[in-house]
Amino acid sequence: MMAAKLLELSFGRDGAVPDGSWGECWGATSQQRNRWFDCGSRLPVHFKKWSLSKLNRGCAFMTDLELSSGQGSVVVGTEQNFEEIALNRSNEIPVVVDFWAEWCAPCRQIAPLLEQICSDSAGQMLLVKVNVEEQPRLAQYFGVQSIPAVFVLRNSQIADHFAGVQPESALRAWLARFLPSPVERLLREAGALESSDPSAAETLYREALESGPREDVVRIALARFLLKQHRNSDARSLIEQLEARGFLEPEAQALRDELDLRLAAAQSGGVAQCRSALAAQPGDPVLSLQLADALGATQQFEEALELCLNVVQSCQGESREHARATMVKLFHLLGNEAELARVYRRKLATALY
Secondary structure, X not given: OHHXXXXXXXXXXXXXXXXXXHHHOOOOOHHHHHHHHOEOXXXXXXXXXXXXXXXXXHHHHHHHHHHHHOOOOEEEOOOOOHHHHHHHHHHOOOEEEEEEOOOOHHHHHXXXXXXXXXXXXXXXXXXXXXXXXXXXXXXXHOOOOOOOEEEEEEOXXXXXXXXXXXXXXXXXHHHHOOOOOHHHHHHHHHHHHOOOOHHHHHHHHHHHHHOOOOHHHHHHHHHHHHHHOOOHHHHHHHHHHHHOOOOOOHHHHHHHHHHHHHHHHHHHOOHHHHHHHHHHOOOOHHHHHHHHHHHHHOOOHHHHHHHHHHHHHHXXXXXXXXXXXXXXXXXXHHOOOOHHHXXXXXXXXXXXX
């Protein structure tokens, strides 16, 4: 009864409302009401004296409390929390957004179905309920013209939507399209274990690889993990399997480039040895590029790019092409949208043309 005590402390015991109005408090889900009070849909007697508006405020209070503690498969969306609980969370799991209103009978019809389906997903899907009367700007942003309106968000984008009511079987089938596959769940679990339990993470990655579907995606994820573990040979074997198809995804190409830099850095003796060699022969293009490889392998990207750029600007022939190719590899490692990559891509274009 801790939830009841929190509500009492926050909103008092005064006010009056006929029995049954609790069931009309659509700011909370039935699962939330049951969880908060441990007594089904029944309230402690003195809460039945609350006005409907106070019940709604109490629901919002408890929902916010659940949200802050990360509990539940259903939360209430507002302008203030929508980016965090819906858009950002949709990068991890599908987020279902239900636009509704208290006066809307079809909303009451579909709400328990959405709640149950999201609850059954065991944390694989989140339901965000948005009251259109309280959050009109959110409704306007989504172009909601009639309610109930249900949207699915994936990776901060609208994946699909519909308006009106659907039978439970159709609703389950529609939402099932957005649930993560067994392979996606394995990849997510493996990623969460990379730091705390690398051995268990690798086991999950390899289990995902053996399961068949999306094996190229799994190979990239496993190769990235192995690189973090400095298991360069094992990572290269996976990249070579991907290369046998005749192409590499940008993510796989970045991993290949990192492996090449690590190999070159190892052959040249590392950053300290390369610095000493270049200090003895300042401006030597071969030694400059060896140091750039070593710096790139240790993620000292800006200095590595500057060394390569100097070679492009001052040399011709093979050294110039080697420097250009190394800069391209460094761009891949940085990510093409990184500010440092954009700055040096412009500098490289100016030097070349």
